[in-house]
Every structure is written in structure tokens, then in C-alpha cells.
Amino acid sequence: MTPSDRDATGLLTRPDHFVQLVSPTGERRADPEYDPWVADIDADALARLYRDMAIVRRLDAEATALQRQGELGLWPPLAGQEAAQIGSARALRDDDFVFSSYREHAVAWCRGVGPAELLTVWRGSAASGWNPFEHAVAVPQIIIGAQALHATGYAMGLTWDGSDAASIAYFGDGATSEGDVNEAFVFASSFDAPVVFFCQNNQWAISEPVGLQSKQHLARRADGFGMPGIRVDGNDVLAVLAATRIALDRARRGKGPTLIEAVTYRMGPHTTADDPKRYRTDDELADWRTRDPLARVLALLAATGTDTDALEHEVAEEAARAAAELRTAVTTIPDPEPMSVFDHVYAEPNTHLARQRDRYARYLAMYDETDAAASGAGGGAR
Structure with missing residues (x-):
């Protein structure tokens, strides 16, 4: 990368690149623009990020198994997208507000949503899973892209209230073709709303590849709305953390919205009602497995001298306990009157x-x- 790859704000703009601070093999890559935003992430902090990703991956696997066993009506797996969700969620302040789609279980977990609250909706026991104001995260939005408008309206309200908090809207690559998302871009840009639009480009909008959604990388959608776009390696938790911190800082300083395209991959089905083998190949899946977000963090930690065997063992035990708690929570959710x-x-x-x-x-x-x-x-x- 060269300085010409960046705009006046220092954000990466060339569509053939994305921000990457940790390679798939765990090599730390220097970036003078983004490194300062993760300068506080030492080996201990990186281990905590690994812990987050490993636990939510285990919870996701348990929820998938529970659906297969008839305990849940449906489940949208997040496997493969752990770095995108954990990296962005850990950049948020407690007073920031999250507006998510139906796949951001890791974000909800970071915001303190408990196992029973996470699964109530998917068991069909309630119309929503938790009190949004207790966790500063709205309940999952099923209507594709609608949450982008909600996040924008909330952000405009924050400005009128004189708050320096921000909102963040999570959506997938398919949602960028929805009118609601583009309308949100217009309002947010016009009113300099303190909102971060976080697109998890997981390559497939159900069975439609992202290449049919857009002829250009999705981050370039920001150009037409007069806001910055950051294209980041969504399987690199450090890069995601840095990009989200930059976007939140812009929002807090009254500079308006930012679009982040986190390039990642949905390893499992769109939901447990989907069969991804009908539209993608085993070779594609195998290729993305080499970019696993957890494996690269472990490799980086090993290079810093961390006892990764001990860390993996400790985290695996904690994840197993969390999965057991999740299973118990599901089977004890009361049926509503x-x-x-x-x-x-x-x-x-x-x-x-x-x-x-x-x-x-x-x-x-x-x-x-x-x-x-x-x-x-x-x-x-x-």
C-alpha cells in the first residue's frame, strides 16, 4: 500500500485492497494509519479477543445442534464471522447503541445478553428476547436492512440531545441492495448522523453471490453518499477493531457516518433451513477455512511467546460451560400463555x-x- 491508496482522512480507498493487520498465517503487518488505533492491544488483550471468538463459536455450534434436535425453530449460524462481530463490538462504549440483523449473536453476547434471552425468539417463546435498554442493543431485525434506518434515526436523536455517543447498524452484503439501507445512507450523510454502517460481506446473500449484488466492492457505495468507506479484512479481529474505532471517533467528533465493509465468509448455512451445498463448492469453503479468524490470532499469540496450548485448553473449558448453560437455558424457557x-x-x-x-x-x-x-x-x- 502507498499513501496514494488513502484519502485525506487516512482511510483506505483503493477498491483492490483491504486493511489487514494480521495475515491468515498470523503474521503482524504494520500499518502506520491503523496501528495507533490498536496500540493498547497487548498479548493479554489479544488473548481476551480470542476467548470471545472461541466462546461464541462454541455457543453457535450448540445452538445449531439444539435446532437440529428440535429445541429451536430456526437458527442463523455465525461461524466464520466471529472476528467481524467481536472486533467491532469490543470497540463500542456502553452508551453506544447497536441495531443488528438476525446473525449478530456475538455482538449481543458482548453486550451482556444472556443465553436464555438470546434463544427465546428462536424457540418461539416470545416476540423478542431481551430489553433493549438494559443492553443498549435492539432485538434482532428480521426485515432485511430495516435496522439501518433505525440506527440513523437514533443517531440523529443523539446529536439533538448533545450526546457524543454513536449508533452502529449491522447488515449483510445482500442488504446493501435494499432501499432501507440506501435511504439510511442518505439521511445519515445529509445530517452528519453519528452512525457506523457495518456491512458483513460474507459473500452470499442466501444463495446469491456478492458479485451479483455489486460490480464494485461494497465499501465504494459510500462514495456516492459523501461518506468514507473502509474495506477491511473481516477475519482479522485487530483490523476490524481499528476500523471500527476510527469510524466511531469520526462519529463522536461530529464528522458523520462511515461505511465499513468487513470481508468475511459464512462457513455454514444461511439458516438451519438452508443447504449451502446447492450453490457453493467444497473448494471455496476449503479456501476460506485457511483464513480462519481464530487460527490466525492463535498463531500471532504463539509468535509473542504466549502458551497457546494452555490458553486453548482454558478457553475450551469455559466455552463448554457456556454451551451447557445455553442448553439448560433453552430447555427451561417457559412456554408463554x-x-x-x-x-x-x-x-x-x-x-x-x-x-x-x-x-x-x-x-x-x-x-x-x-x-x-x-x-x-x-x-x-x-
Whole structure:
């Protein structure tokens, strides 16, 4: 890379490059623009980042197994995207607010969301999993890209309140083709909203490759909206951390939004209802396995003299305990009362909702009468 590869703010702009501070083989690569933003990350801090990634990978595997065993209705795996999520989430302050899609389980975990809260929605036991204001993270957004508008509106409110906090919106490569995301770009840029748009380019929008979404790298979408775009190796936790810190710093200083394209890969299916073998090859998957985000951190730690065998053993035990807690949490989530579906729909009662509630109550009562009749008929026969 040369100075000409960067714009006046120092952000990488050439589309054929991305920011990388740790190579796939664990080699630390110097970058005078980005290194200062991770100067505080020593071996201990790097080990903590590894711990985060290893634990959420284990939790993700456990949740996938739970879905296969019938304990969850659906699960969208995050395997392969651990560095993108952990690196960005650990850059946030407690008063920053997260607006995520349905795959950011690692981000939610970093924000203190517990196992039961994480899985309630996917078990079908509630309409949402946690109180957003307790964790400063909104519940997962299923509508593709809608959270970008939510994050922008929240960020504009932060500015009007005189806060130096920021918001961050997570979405995938496919969402960049959605109107909501592009509308959010317009509003955020026009009003200099303190928001970070974090695109996890995992190469596949379900079964459609990113090459069909855009003729240029996604970070270049920022050009047309008058905001910086950073293209970063999404499997490099240090590079992601640095890029997100830069974007958040710009937001806090009133410089407006930034688009980050984290180039990563979805190792598993889009959801557990998907079969990725129908649209991608084993060779492609094998190639991306060589860029594993956890393996490169271990290699870098080993080069610094860290006892990585001991670290792996310690973290594996902690991850196993977390997975056991997750399994216990799922199997003990209580089934909701049928009438609770009407709770929290509106802030205030209204006649429209009352009519629906009454009809549903009468509908349920029909089954009570039928069960009672069947029980009585059976008793007479005996």
C-alpha cells in the first residue's frame, strides 16, 4: 500500500485492497494509519479477543445442534464471522447503541445478553428476547436492512440531545441492495448522523453471490453518499477493531457516518433451513477455512511467546460451560400463555386490539369445551 491508496482522512480507498493487520498465517503487518488505533492491544488483550471468538463459536455450534434436535425453530449460524462481530463490538462504549440483523449473536453476547434471552425468539417463546435498554442493543431485525434506518434515526436523536455517543447498524452484503439501507445512507450523510454502517460481506446473500449484488466492492457505495468507506479484512479481529474505532471517533467528533465493509465468509448455512451445498463448492469453503479468524490470532499469540496450548485448553473449558448453560437455558424457557400474544403490542389499550383479544379468547375456549366433552364421553364409556 502507498499513501496514494488513502484519502485525506487516512482511510483506505483503493477498491483492490483491504486493511489487514494480521495475515491468515498470523503474521503482524504494520500499518502506520491503523496501528495507533490498536496500540493498547497487548498479548493479554489479544488473548481476551480470542476467548470471545472461541466462546461464541462454541455457543453457535450448540445452538445449531439444539435446532437440529428440535429445541429451536430456526437458527442463523455465525461461524466464520466471529472476528467481524467481536472486533467491532469490543470497540463500542456502553452508551453506544447497536441495531443488528438476525446473525449478530456475538455482538449481543458482548453486550451482556444472556443465553436464555438470546434463544427465546428462536424457540418461539416470545416476540423478542431481551430489553433493549438494559443492553443498549435492539432485538434482532428480521426485515432485511430495516435496522439501518433505525440506527440513523437514533443517531440523529443523539446529536439533538448533545450526546457524543454513536449508533452502529449491522447488515449483510445482500442488504446493501435494499432501499432501507440506501435511504439510511442518505439521511445519515445529509445530517452528519453519528452512525457506523457495518456491512458483513460474507459473500452470499442466501444463495446469491456478492458479485451479483455489486460490480464494485461494497465499501465504494459510500462514495456516492459523501461518506468514507473502509474495506477491511473481516477475519482479522485487530483490523476490524481499528476500523471500527476510527469510524466511531469520526462519529463522536461530529464528522458523520462511515461505511465499513468487513470481508468475511459464512462457513455454514444461511439458516438451519438452508443447504449451502446447492450453490457453493467444497473448494471455496476449503479456501476460506485457511483464513480462519481464530487460527490466525492463535498463531500471532504463539509468535509473542504466549502458551497457546494452555490458553486453548482454558478457553475450551469455559466455552463448554457456556454451551451447557445455553442448553439448560433453552430447555427451561417457559412456554408463554396464549393470551400473552397481545401484551406490549401497543403502548395504550385500544378497541381494535380489544376486539382481537376477545375473539381469540373465544376461539381458545372452543378447545376447552371440546376437551371437556371428550373427557366426559370417555368417562361414561368406562
